[in-house]
Amino acid sequence: MLDFYTDKTVNAKKEHKCSLCGQKIQAGESYRRYSGKYEGDFFDCCYHDSCYHLLGEFCRITGENEYSEDWVADWLSERVCCNCPKCDECEENVFRCVKVIECILDEK
Numbered sequence: 001m002l003d004f005y006t007d008k009t010v011n012a013k014k015e016h017k018c019s020l021c022g023q024k025i026q027a028g029e030s031y032r033r034y035s036g037k038y039e040g041d042f043f044d045c046c047y048h049d050s051c052y053h054l055l056g057e058f059c060r061i062t063g064e065n066e067y068s069e070d071w072v073a074d075w076l077s078e079r080v081c082c083n084c085p086k087c088d089e090c091e092e093n094v095f096r097c098v099k100v101i102e103c104i105l106d107e108k
Helices: 049-062 069-079 098-106
Strands: 002-011 030-038 041-048
Touching (some): 030 049
Antiparallel strands (some): 030 041
16 A cells, blocks of 8 residues: 655756666656655655656556556557567667657557
8 A cells, every 4th residue: 555655757966767667867857756655665766757657658558556667568569569660670678669658648
């Protein structure tokens, strides 16, 4: 059970690592910070704005409130990547792919 949380958009004063895609959030870049306490454990997550919204869509569409990076990546791949002509040779991080971001966020 979620005891409490804060969710805010901030500008990075230093470099952070995105909790979803694992890539850098550069100093000066806007990002989402989500922190709180869940089942007695504190958490603090940083997300690129687009990763935060992809994760929100995953939760909204699947009805899941718990997730792993792999679940979200597989869901994105099934919904978007399998229809991409470059799918077989693609080495792009699925969370940072412009086509994935546009496709999922345009469905809202």
